[in-house]
Amino acid sequence: MEYLIVRFPEAREVQVDGVPHGRTNIVLQFEAGIHDVTLGPPWNFAPLAQRVLLLNTAALDPYRVEFRILPPAAIPISPGSPP
């Protein structure tokens, strides 16, 4: 198994390969290989999604993915649309 942690300033749903998988800032387990990672709504985060390769991780050293909070003026109405 491989391990992933999604860092975000808030507790937020994490979606991996298009389906919900727990929350930010906790350790998640996945199969080795490429995965798409994003967060659940609201869409006040960037980047919109990240593609990661999980390999040779450990529960004590999970792969780290970070999303940042967007300022209110930069929040799109829907994912990918202009603010």
Added chain:
Amino acid sequence: MTLRARLGALVLLSVVVVGCAHYPLNTPLAAGGDPAMGYRFPPMVVARPDPADEIFVCLAFSGGGTRAAAFAYGALQRLRDIDIGRGGSRRSLLDEVDCIAGISGGSFTAAYYGLFGAQTFERFYDRFLVRDIQRELALSTLNPVNLARVASPYFSRIDLAGELYDTTVFEGATYAALAKRRRPFVILHATSMANGAPFEFTQDEFDFLGSDLGSFPVGRATAASSAFPFLLSPVSLRSYPPAAGFVIPPDVARALESREVNPSRYAWARQRLDLMAGKDEKWLHLLDGGLADNIGLRSILRAYDRSGGFIAQRINAGHIKRLIVIAVNARTDPPEQLSRQERSPGLADVFLKTATVSMESLSADTIDYAINRQGEREQAQTTVRLCNQRLAGCGAELFPTFAQEIRTCFVEISFEGMPSPAREELLGLPTTFALPEDTVKRLIEVAGTLLDSSPSFQKLLRALRGEPAPGAGVGERGNCS
């Protein structure tokens, strides 16, 4: 009417029947259908844990004809009788079952329980276990109308078997009826004749065929799961062009991009794409599920491993507190005759052996894999917990943790667990859809005996009831505490 006219009418009728006889086609998915609908495990909402997920129990029923069906039925009966309720409220372990994987003979018990729940214990014994299905199928084939039908290149004995199961066992139920019962989620398995890939009767799989599982008869799915090579021909499904709006699921698409990193995930994704029709017409011919996995564990392991898997999702969300997998393995080991003869086996032996010899060769590896996967999770949790205990002692920043520390348990019951001479007697049972009633009764009883004598299972029951554990016993597997 003269004899000549009668004969002429009979020939004409036969020609019409032969010409019309075609196996029932699976239906295409309607355009604009909701992709979330259909026979799938209920979707998960991270913020709203389903209490049914806390103790997550999956059963795997192996192949083995009526022997496997009766053994699986015995296991269900024992689970029904086990009370794990606390504080005076009764709750059976069977009430906690969330998914059942069924192969061949085991698929009948899995599907019947999935459809009829507690009524299984009133009806399945007479409806299936003590019937001579093989004789009924033979008689059905000898019916003059059916003789004409099986002469058609588009209709064969497996289609008659599907009709027999559909009408006399499953009461004409389709997957739409199965979908109305949310749990347990039943995964019936077959094997693609083209590439030996496992095939699961779920809407996720049917999406690749552009087909609607909802209208598909459960009896026909069990026929596919038990289409034993040489005795029965395959069940055929049509692969339609993908439904409008169908996109390849992201876990499949990403798996195709990381072949070297994870070859088994890549192979699984490749096999899903192979189901899809291209520009030319395409059919999928399905044989006995035991050819790809005769123990039925692999679909459960895929649900645990794959990012789209319903178990993986619930573990990461912290909804599962205890994961229990019980494999009911009706494997036999009859006395081997080929290695007792000097002459080389004939072509008939070679044909039969090449089709079936692989059926059990992967089961032990699959069981090892299941145990190791669960152990890996327990080990990771323990490492994080122990490190954090040390760090907490010196006021250092702690490592991030999992959403939930889960307790895992793997139990396998098989005839190997019986003492001699019952062990040898059971291991010598044939694979058939006709067993004497006393043998059926014995198999039902043996399943309960084996669960009651399994150290892992007994340890699990103590844990579920909150009883103190007397310590680890010899031969215990998994954590189960």
